Amino acid sequence: RKEVEQDPGPFNVPEGATVAFNCTYSNSASQSFFWYRQDCRKEPKLLMSVYSSGNEDGRFTAQLNRASQYISLLIRDSKLSDSATYLCVVSNAGNNRKLIWGLGTSLAVNP
Amino acid sequence: DADVTQTPRNRITKTGKRIMLECSQTKGHDRMYWYRQDPGLGLRLIYYSFDVKDINKGEISDGYSVSRQAQAKFSLSLESAIPNQTALYFCATSDPGRTGEKLFFGSGTQLSVL
Numbered sequence: 429r430k431e432v433e434q435d436p437g438p439f440n441v442p443e444g445a446t447v448a449f450n451c452t453y454s455n456s457a458s459q460s461f462f463w464y465r466q467d468c469r470k471e472p473k474l475l476m477s478v479y480s481s482g483n484e485d486g487r488f489t490a491q492l493n494r495a496s497q498y499i500s501l502l503i504r505d506s507k508l509s510d511s512a513t514y515l516c517v518v519s520n521a522g523n524n525r526k527l528i529w530g531l532g533t534s535l536a537v538n539p
Numbered sequence: 540d541a542d543v544t545q546t547p548r549n550r551i552t553k554t555g556k557r558i559m560l561e562c563s564q565t566k567g568h569d570r571m572y573w574y575r576q577d578p579g580l581g582l583r584l585i586y587y588s589f590d591v592k593d594i595n596k597g598e599i600s601d602g603y604s605v606s607r608q609a610q611a612k613f614s615l616s617l618e619s620a621i622p623n624q625t626a627l628y629f630c631a632t633s634d635p636g637r638t639g640e641k642l643f644f645g646s647g648t649q650l651s652v653l
Contacts, residue, residue, distance in 0.1 A: 460640055471629055471644035472582070515582075519640055527640070529582040 431455060431528045432518050438534040445506045449533045451516030452498045458528075460519035461492055461499045465512045466532065472515055475501075506537045542566045545630050545645035553653050558617040560648050562630030570633045571613040572642070573597075573605060575626040582629070588613055620652040 434451045441447045453461075461478035476483065478490040478499050489502040499518075503510055516530035543564045552558050562571065573585040574597075584597030586605040594605060602624060604616045617624055627649050631642040 462640070469627070469647070469649075471647055472642070473644070474641050477639070477641075527584075527642070531579065531581040 432516055432530040434514075434516050434530040434533045436531060436533060438536055440536045440538060441506055442538055443506055443508060445537075446502065446504050447506060447535065448500055448502045449514055449516075449535075450498050450500050451518075451530055451533075452496075453516075453518045453528070454497070455518070455520055455528075456494075456497060458497075458518045458520055461490075462517040462519075463488075463490060463499075463501050464515040464517055466515055467512050475514070503535075506535075508537050508539060511535055511537045543630060543632055543643055543645040545628075545648050547648060548646065549649045549651075551651045551653065552620055554619075554621055556620050556652075558620050558650065560615045560617075560628055560630075560650070562613045562615070562645055563611050564630075564632050564643075564645075565611065566632055566634070566643060567610070568632035568634040568643070569610065570635070571607065572631040572633070573603075573613070573615045574629045574631065575599070575624075576629065576647075577626050585615065617650075617652075620650075622652045625650060625652045 431454050463475040464472040465475045466472040478492050482491040487504045491500045513532040513534050515532045518528045520526050546561045569590045572587040574582045583599050588607045606614050629647050630645040
């Protein structure tokens with residue numbers, strides 16, 4: 429089982445739609461969780477951290493379920509500019525806090 | 540101006556050649572990283588450095604070496620390039636004291652080894 433797993437998609441949605449991605453992780457001792465966004469052939473950029481109580485940033489909502497070991501990202505009112513790959517990242521415990529990267533979920537928002 | 544700058548942006552080379560990829564940053568971060576990204580394999584850590592005197596292997600360091608010449612500079616070398624080192628390479632920085640575990644990436648170097 430991969431340490432971090434994501435549905436690769438692609439998710440094709442119309443503008444204005446709500447779309448949700450899940451990401452599962454295998455290490456129950458994982459400490460920190462993040463969603464990064466990556467446009468084609470560009471560098472990843474942090475979209476948001478994921479906190480235990482869940483957190484929201486505009487149209488984006490991230491949630492963590494430690495019992496089931498998954499995190500989720502919800503995008504409301506999708507924009508064309510949301511089209512990208514969304515990478516789930518998990519940080520393990522320990523001094524080095526190693527980051528484990530998912531392969532990403534591809535989203536295409538269509539007019 | 541980019542805070543994390545990688546050079547070159549693209550490089551095509553032949554098997555057996557020595558290649559150096561350079562990374563410089565103006566963020567003042569102590570921690571620097573080299574990743575490679577391959578389709579279907581995601582981002583994988585090659586080497587990382589927490590300060591000028593610290594070098595650590597990542598999960599796929601074989602065939603690579605690094606040099607941390609200064610706080611702001613971290614270069615990646617392929618001593619004898621091989622085709623399976625064709626990939627998109629990213630340099631990144633972080634500063635746990637100020638921005639936690641957030642990574643700041645350069646724009647990437649696309650390397651093709653023929």
